[in-house]
Amino acid sequence: MEKNIDPCIIIIFGATGDLTNRKLLPALYKLEFESLLHKESKIIAFARKSKDNEQFRKESLKAIKNFSKFKVNNEVWKRLSNKIVYHQSEFQDIKGYNKLKNLIKKICSKSSGKCNRIFYLAAPPSFFEVIINNLKKSGLAISEKSWSRVVFEKPFGHDLKSAKKLNKAIKKAFKENEIYRIDHYLGKELVQNLLVLRFANSIFDPIWNKKYIDHVQITVAEDLGVETRGNYYDKSGALKDIIQNHMMQLIVLTAMEPPVSLDADDVREEKVKVLRSIRAFTLKEVSKIAVRGQYGSGTINNKRVKAYREEDKIEKNSNTETFAALKLNIDNWRWLNVPFYLRTGKRLKERVAEINIVFKQNPGILFNEHVKNIEPNMLIVRIQPEEGISLQFSAKIPGKKMIVDNVRMDFCHECKFGPNTPDAYERLLYDVMIGDQTLFTSWDMVEHSWKIVDKISKAWKNGKVTSYNAGSWGPKEADVLIEKDKRKWYKPQKSIYSTLLQNSTTQ
Ligand SMILES: NC(=O)c1ccc[n+]([C@@H]2O[C@H](COP(=O)([O-])OP(=O)(O)OC[C@H]3O[C@@H](n4cnc5c(N)ncnc54)[C@H](OP(=O)(O)O)[C@@H]3O)[C@@H](O)[C@H]2O)c1
Incomplete structure (x- = not known):
């Protein structure tokens, strides 16, 4: 990352919460470590509990020690802690914003005159509108001679209607180029590597279309259950929690046309075209393209785990899906009749996120009698846990007989670039500071993905969710969804490097 950063004041709403502790503070620490926070920048921690600067700084250090991948360096921490100020207030209380305004004025008067502001809403979504309205009322949203930006955590609304209402309220206070979703x-x-893989490699570009690709599979699986997020999750479910945002982004990055440039507007324009091309379906058709499930009890990593309905803060007769699988078609020139199968869920067999580009198979005339479980050529982009790209193809097994098997060429990200890859939040915070919106969701994207998800959600309103065993790959219906097209889900495989990496970290 470059180092042309303006000084700014980052105001975190919800600064004592889980997200701030687990993600934002470690990211800010790493940015300070890399000297990517301007020496005049400040962080104002806005939350409800009463505490002084010293107490908040102490708790922040504890959070960074707990959640950062790196050992804390005292010098770096000292620099960061001097930047942190705690501000106690209720989100609803306008007086708190007036005091915040005075605090910001005081900080700015001591700096070189720049009074740039980032309002980071790491707050419960039910407070998003309240905070925005108070920022507007108090005059904090308007900046003279400086910039001001506002960052929203997900979820952005819980359906299209609520997302529109929220967006309308935000637009009264901020312009689209100031909004970071x-x-x-x-x-x-x-x-981020997906665009490089597709558009910087001449070998992939010509085959990335309906002529050569049979279908695409995207899996975002977790082995964890709802943990402490029961309250939120039971009202949301897998469709809204993962498919509406993360998986829609993965589809569009896999399917979009090359943008005119890498500027935010150009990239976003191409992304939204993909969502607009997703084949429309009726409420009746939802049962043919969508499957849901809820985890029952089961065994994961040799440990018994309880059923979703027995988890803390979950309704005993909850009908919320913890698993969703979809088949979507993109009706455009490149992708006509190439289905995209998506599946996501909690308490699945393992934690993995990957995209499988499955290529059409050659006619088997030559090797039909010599194959051993032969699978199609596949390009696998592994997003987590270990990041990398694998190319699967067929090769002869050594020996006198002609037997063909599947082999893989692996690119292991950490083996090549080391373990210092910036965490997602580090990169995103940096981009907000430099004013680059490319990696943030535009309103058009939010709107179109809610349109798709709302339809499925409406169809699922009545009817019962089916159960699947914790530790499996989801309900049988998810297999049927793909098998009726004479295809199957491919089991995620670890790259050959994952064992090497594991060994090197335990040594
Ligand atoms: N946690 C995650 O992993 C995660 C992941 C993705 C997205 N998100 C999103 O990030 C946001 C924050 O989530 P979280 O898990 O960090 O929530 P959280 O742990 O419940 O934290 C909520 C924060 O808001 C503050 N707060 C609540 N009500 C307040 C009020 N009336 N006035 C002032 N402060 C108030 C709390 O302050 P006090 O402690 O002082 O009460 C606390 O700092 C949510 O939008 C969530 O959807 C979270």
Whole structure:
């Protein structure tokens, strides 16, 4: 990352929360470590509990030690901690914003005259509108001779109607080029690498279309359950929590046309065209293209785990899906009749996020009698846990007989570039500071993905969710969804390097 950063004041709303502790503070620490926070920049931590600067700084250090990948360097921490100020207020209380305004004025008067502001809403979504309205009322949103930007965590609304209402309220206070809607998947290295893979490699570009690609599979699987997020998750479910945002981003990055340039507007324009091309379906057709499930009890990593309905803060008769699978078609020139199969869920067999580009198979005339479980050529983009790209093709097994098997060429991101890859939040915070919106979601994208998700959600309103065993790959219906097209889900495979990496970290 470059180092042409303006000084700014980052105001974190919800600064004592889980997200700030686990993600934002470690990211800010790393940015300070890399000297990517301007020496005049400040961080104002806005939350409800009463505490002084010293107490908040102490808790922040503890969070950074707990959640950062790196050992804390005292010099770096000292520099960061001097930048942090705690501001106690209720989100609803306008007086708190007036005091915040005075605090900001005081900080600015001591700096070189720049009074740039980032308002980071790491707050419960039910407060987004309240905070925005108070920022407007108090005059904090308007900046003279400086810039001001506002960052929203997901979810952006819980359906199209609520997203529109929220967006309308934001637009009264901020312009679109000041609004940063986070989808942290876009900050992940391998997700950013998708455009490079597609458009910087002459070998992939000519075959990235309906002529050579049979279908695309996208899996975002977690082995964890709802953990402490029961309250939120039971009202949301897998469709809204993962498909509406992260998986839609993965589809568009896989399917979009080359943008005119890498500027935010050009990239976003191409992305939204993909969503607009997704084949429309009726409420009745939802059962043919979408499957849902909810985890029952089961075994993961040799440990018994309880059913979703037995988890903390979950309704005993909850009908919320913890698994969703979809088949979508993109009706454009490049992708006509190339289905995109998506699946996501909690308490699945393992934690993995990957995109499989499955190529059409050659006629088997020559090797039909000599194959051993032969699979099609596949390009696999592994987003997590270990990041990399694998190309699967067929090769002869050594020996006197002609037997053909599947082999893989692996690119392991960490082996090549080391473990210092910036965390998604580090990259995204940096981009907000330099004013680059490319890795943030535009309103058009939010609107179109809610349109698709709302339809499925409406069809699922009545009817019962089916159960699947924790530790499996989801309900049987998800297999049927793909098998009726004479295809199958491919089991994620670890690259040959993952064991090497594991060994090197345990040594
Ligand atoms: N946690 C995650 O992994 C995660 C992942 C993706 C997105 N998100 C999103 O990030 C946002 C924050 O989530 P979170 O998990 O960090 O929430 P959280 O742990 O519940 O934290 C909420 C924060 O808001 C503050 N707060 C709540 N009500 C307040 C009020 N009336 N006035 C002032 N402060 C108030 C709390 O302050 P006090 O502690 O002082 O009460 C706390 O700092 C949400 O939009 C969530 O959807 C979170």
